[in-house]
Amino acid sequence: MAQYADEFIDRLHLVWGAGFLSPGGAEEVAEVTRGLELMGATVLDIGCGTGGPSIALARDMGARVLGIDIEPQLLDRARTLAQEAGVADRVEFQQVTPGPLPFEADRFDVVFSKDALIHIPDKQALYAEIMRVLKPGGALAASDWLSGENADGDEAFQHYLSLVPLDYTMATAGQTADVMRQAGFERVETRDRNAWYAELSPLEVARIEGPLREKIIEVSNAETYEKWLAIRRALAAAAQSGGLRPTHLRGYNP
Numbered sequence: 001m002a003q004y005a006d007e008f009i010d011r012l013h014l015v016w017g018a019g020f021l022s023p024g025g026a027e028e029v030a031e032v033t034r035g036l037e038l039m040g041a042t043v044l045d046i047g048c049g050t051g052g053p054s055i056a057l058a059r060d061m062g063a064r065v066l067g068i069d070i071e072p073q074l075l076d077r078a079r080t081l082a083q084e085a086g087v088a089d090r091v092e093f094q095q096v097t098p099g100p101l102p103f104e105a106d107r108f109d110v111v112f113s114k115d116a117l118i119h120i121p122d123k124q125a126l127y128a129e130i131m132r133v134l135k136p137g138g139a140l141a142a143s144d145w146l147s148g149e150n151a152d153g154d155e156a157f158q159h160y161l162s163l164v165p166l167d168y169t170m171a172t173a174g175q176t177a178d179v180m181r182q183a184g185f186e187r188v189e190t191r192d193r194n195a196w197y198a199e200l201s202p203l204e205v206a207r208i209e210g211p212l213r214e215k216i217i218e219v220s221n222a223e224t225y226e227k228w229l230a231i232r233r234a235l236a237a238a239a240q241s242g243g244l245r246p247t248h249l250r251g252y253n254p
Contacts, residue, residue: 002071003119003166009050009077010219011228014212015204019052019081022115022143023200023246026056029114032248033141038063041109044101044133046142047116048093051078057112058082058090066108067093068101069116101129108133113142115246121169123176127183134253140185143193146173146247157243160234173247185251193246194239201236208232 004021012021024031029052039062045054048067055078057063069075075093082091096102098120111130120126130140147170151157161168171179173190180188208216208229217225238244 002073004049004071004074006073007220007224009074011216013050014215014219015208017052019050019055019078021049021052023197023204024143025052026060028143029053029056030060032114032143033057033061033110033112036110036139036141038110040064042066042107043110043112044068044103044108046111046113046130047119048078049074049114049116051075051081051091051093053112053114054078054091054093055082055085055087058087059085063090063110065091065112067091068096069093070096070098100125101133103133105132106135109135109138111138111140111142113144115143115145117142117144118168118170119166121167123169123171123179124182127180127185131183131185131253136253138253140180140249140251142249144176144247144249146171146176146190146245148172148194148242148245149174151243154238154241154243156234156237156241160231160238160244163231163234165231173245176247176249180249180251184254186254187250187252189248189250191248191250193248194242194244197244197246198236198239198242201232201239205229205232205236 041063043063043065045067048054054065054067057065078093082088177188
């Protein structure tokens with residue numbers, strides 16, 4: 001069963017803009033990749049969704065991007081948006097199945113992902129595969145939804161998890177860094193973005209409660225709107241409590 005139905009995509013686009021299924025838009029893509037030279041680089045975008053990050057990487061940074069995802073309706077949207085953005089010659093989208101990446105070793109200069117690794121349960125296999133397809137000297141630059149060190153006892157965070165309908169496997173920053181190093185990554189860095197999102201998420205809730213309310217109901221229905229508003233309120237509370245910690249990840253293939 002698809003986790004991202006068309007009406008769910010429409011809701012997320014209303015909040016975060018066409019092509020984006022998580023916060024921050026093109027500015028956050030630039031933050032994730034800050035310090036990397038991407039002009040002409042070959043980039044793999046894991047969990048590319050509806051293509052906003054891939055388009056930003058090509059349009060704003062000059063990369064050649066292959067975006068992959070497991071849900072075809074996401075990729076249909078991504079291809080349309082890439083055409084509209086005028087970057088279809090530099091961005092390709094490919095459907096894959098869960099499991100090993102269907103690419104030869106040492107293929108990509110950079111592996112990128114924006115808030116999608118949370119959906120992949122086997123983190124050890126994930127980072128080993130990323131390392132395999134990276135060229136020597138290549139970089140992983142990603143953002144992901146991580147949990148705080150005391151998330152098990154965080155009531156706000158646990159309440160959010162009880163409401164969210166998506167399949168998540170979350171780890172702490174320390175656990176993630178350890179798994180990355182075990183996969184062979186060097187110069188591993190984690191950059192906590194909780195303060196940024198703890199400030200932003202209530203503003204998102206206010207927009208959903210106010211100016212976006214009727215538009216969201218129009219693309220879904222009133223019952224779906226009320227349930228989703230409860231989830232968004234719980235997510236904001238989890239960010240403010242520190243249980244939910246958006247984090248940037250960086251590591252290099254020696």
